[in-house]
Amino acid sequence: MDEQNRNLILATVLSFLVILGWFVLFPPEKQTQTNDTLPAQETVQADGVATTPMAADGADPAGSVDAGAEPVADAPRVDIDTPRLTGSISLLGGRIDDLSLKDYRVTLDPESEIVRVLAPAGTEGAYYALYGWAAGAGVSPDRVPGPKTEWALESGETLGVDTPVTLSWDNGAGLTFRRTIAVDEDYMFTITQSVENASGETAGLAPYGIIARHGEPADRKKFFILHEGVVRMSDGELEEIDYDDMPDFDVNANEGARAEVTQVTEGGWIGFTDHFWMSTLIPEPGTAFKSVAKYDERRNIFQTEAVMPTQTVADGASISVTTQLFAGAKEWETIRNYERGGIAGFIDSIDWGWFFFLTKPIFWLLHNINQLIGNMGWSIIGLTLIIKAVLFPLAYKSYVSMAKMKELQPQMEKLKEQAGDDRQKLQQGMMELYKKEKVNPAAGCLPILLQIPIFFSLYKVIFVTIELRHAPWFGPFQDLSAPDPTTLLNLFGLLPVAAPEPGSIMALVFIGILPLLLGISMWLQQKLNPAPTDPTQQMIFAWMPWIFMFMLGGFASGLVVYWIANNTITFTQQYLIMRSQGYKPDVFGNIKSSFSRKKKTAGK
Known part of the structure; x- marks a missing residue:
């Protein structure tokens, strides 16, 4: 056997063995008719519970509250209509819980359903975002808005690119809460939460955002080459957490819930990523917050939280906090533009893998x-x-x-x-x-x-x-x-x-x-x-x-x-x-x- 043929055979065999190993470890996915959408909206008996998050100072004053086992039809809604999004906001909790993408269909059939990203509690595969305030010093836990708060529509009719809506709720004890929701031409929501204090006393409050997912996604591919689950950026460090790993968290955040908590000092984001879609909580750049990945084993709910530090609101004063929510398709150019707009490391929400130094330029x-x-x-x-x-x-x-x-x-x-x-x-x-x-x-x-x-x-x-x-x-x-x-x-x-x-x-x-x-x-x-x-x-x-x-x-x-x-x-x-x-x-x-x-x- 001459040297040239020996080397050529060795290289060819090596290539074959490596690719064969890759094929065995990462078999091609099976194409299905529903692998890009949540199940259709169907009312079921869902015991949906999300826990109000721990305030950034470590307190957990509000405990557990019902996240909305009521049928979705029982709550009034505000429509969402943009060139790329359609859906609605539930006034029960002010949840962004019904969202579909106009540009993407489930299959190649042009008549097939458009892809649905978020679904309300009370439906199979519930997946939604909600916001609220954790009660601190001087505030009773039942006097802050949470997942079951019945908000009123104060201004706006339909949430669109140039038409924000504002929700309000008076706690009956001198605190008035407002939530203004805006959306851009792509997939980014801006949520401004504010509170006016006329209670006669100083109030301690910690604003938070939650993304809750009832059970693993039905279309999860469980493919080794692809990460699906929690993805977060914490002060420049990217972390990916699989659904399978969340039940093994060490910290017992609430009864029946386990959490992994990271204190972010300068900026970051946290959410859930699927194959092609993602929902992400994004506090303002430069803001410190508590980044929490949580699993409630009693109710099989996966949850991500962004909890801002507790703020003191003097009598007669008001405060406001602005955060963002990305909910949509993981389009490279769209996400890159958001990163250039100030969301550090957002392009890494796309799963580039270990060979990122090749996959990114390719x-x-x-x-x-x-x-x-x-x-x-x-x-x-x-x-x-x-x-x-x-x-x-x-x-x-x-x-x-x-x-x-x-x-x-x-x-x-x-x-x-x-x-x-x-x-x-x-x-x-x-x-x-x-x-x-x-x-x-x-x-x-x-x-x-x-x-x-x-x-x-x-x-x-x-x-x-x-x-x-x-x-x-x-x-x-x-x-x-x-x-x-x-x-x-x-x-x-x-x-x-x-x-x-x-x-x-x-x-x-x-x-x-x-x-x-x-x-x-x-x-x-x-x-x-x-x-x-x-x-x-x-x-x-x-x-x-x-x-x-x-x-x-x-x-x-x-x-x-x-x-x-x-x-x-x-x-x-x-x-x-x-x-x-x-x-x-x-x-x-x-x-x-x-x-x-x-x-x-x-x-x-």
């Missing part, structure tokens, strides 16, 4: 190419061209080295004859030959090895970013984040027949046209060189393209598009560079000889 480049082209499929191909251009100097050295190795074949064969069975003498002779001719036998491995982290990073980008969700290319390829929908059963997209479910035996047997092109492109790339004479090498080379073809058939079609484009460009580069170095790859001859060997084998 997505940035892909996004900007798509801004120019307007088609994500062609943008992926454009991204591939740019990546190959960046790596071209290394590829050039590699392919030049491979061409020189071919030229050295007669001398290497002569060294083998001279060394006989003396392996040490052979190795010394080959190393001297490499040094003399300035050839690096390992150079051929580098382009293949460099593709591994790029491949993983692009897989992460395609899987986690909403910009790839339902992104069309052409013809049957209308969702590049999903596996290839074509198959022999539907004549590769010509017939209106659904492809087999990803991950099923049928899907593995009846693969789509993109995996087929992937296998062919890998096979042609092999034919730039004659097949090795060693039978073991021949077997590895013969099976490798088709194993990859079936293995990657269940991956996102956008990733397969990248791999096909990469193979095609690599083939072209290697062919032209090797010809420029005097070695003329006989592609058709190598193909012909491979079939000839098969015929001879069959004849035996």
Whole structure:
């Protein structure tokens, strides 16, 4: 086995083993009809309880209160209507608890339901945001607004981009609370809470915001590559907490509830992140607050809280506190604009993973190419061209080295004859030959090895970013984040027949046209060189393209598009560079000889 073939096989096998391990650890998700929305609004017997949070000074004066087991229809509502949002606010607790996204649908069917982000208590999968004040010194816990407070609509009719609404509540003991809610053209709500004190006494109050989720999301994917659960930023430090870890919190915040508390001094945010959607509490930048992730095991409620420090309100005085609530789609450009507006580290709410130093620039480049082209499929191909251009100097050295190795074949064969069975003498002779001719036998491995982290990073980008969700290319390829929908059963997209479910035996047997092109492109790339004479090498080379073809058939079609484009460009580069170095790859001859060997084998 010559050194060049050994290195090429080692690199190929290594790539295969790594990708196979990735495939086993992170199997492609199964596509379902409801995997991007909460269940439909249906009244159920929900024992919904959220606990009023601990004030920032450590007190927990209000205890537990009912978060709203009443049916949603019993509470009056204020409509939400913006170019991108629709829903309503319940005057019971002043909750933002009914919110859907006008720009996103559950499936590719244009008539399917729009995606719902928040749902009221009293419905299956309840998920909502509420605000209030924790009682401090001089205030009775039943004299502060909480989850069951019946607010009055003081001003405004429908919450829109330029039409905020104000809610009010008089506690009957001299404290008047107001809550003004505004919303921008995207997904950011601004909540200003104020209180006027005419009680004749000084009052201590701690404003807070809560996001409560009754049970885990029904569409949670539980996919190792994707984080779903609590995400928060605390003074520049990002933390991700899975739902499965929350029942193990150490701090017993209230009876039946366990919490993990972080004191934020300069700024941060906390909330829940799903695959494509997110809800986040955001105190004003530079504000200290208590960041709490909590799980109530009695009622199976997950909760995040942002609790501001207790404030003293003198008789005749008033105070106000402004916070923000993000509730919507995790669009890169939208979130980046919010970060530039002062929300530190907000772009990291997108799950970039361990290879963030690759996934971030790769997505940035892909996004900007798509801004120019307007088609994500062609943008992926454009991204591939740019990546190959960046790596071209290394590829050039590699392919030049491979061409020189071919030229050295007669001398290497002569060294083998001279060394006989003396392996040490052979190795010394080959190393001297490499040094003399300035050839690096390992150079051929580098382009293949460099593709591994790029491949993983692009897989992460395609899987986690909403910009790839339902992104069309052409013809049957209308969702590049999903596996290839074509198959022999539907004549590769010509017939209106659904492809087999990803991950099923049928899907593995009846693969789509993109995996087929992937296998062919890998096979042609092999034919730039004659097949090795060693039978073991021949077997590895013969099976490798088709194993990859079936293995990657269940991956996102956008990733397969990248791999096909990469193979095609690599083939072209290697062919032209090797010809420029005097070695003329006989592609058709190598193909012909491979079939000839098969015929001879069959004849035996």
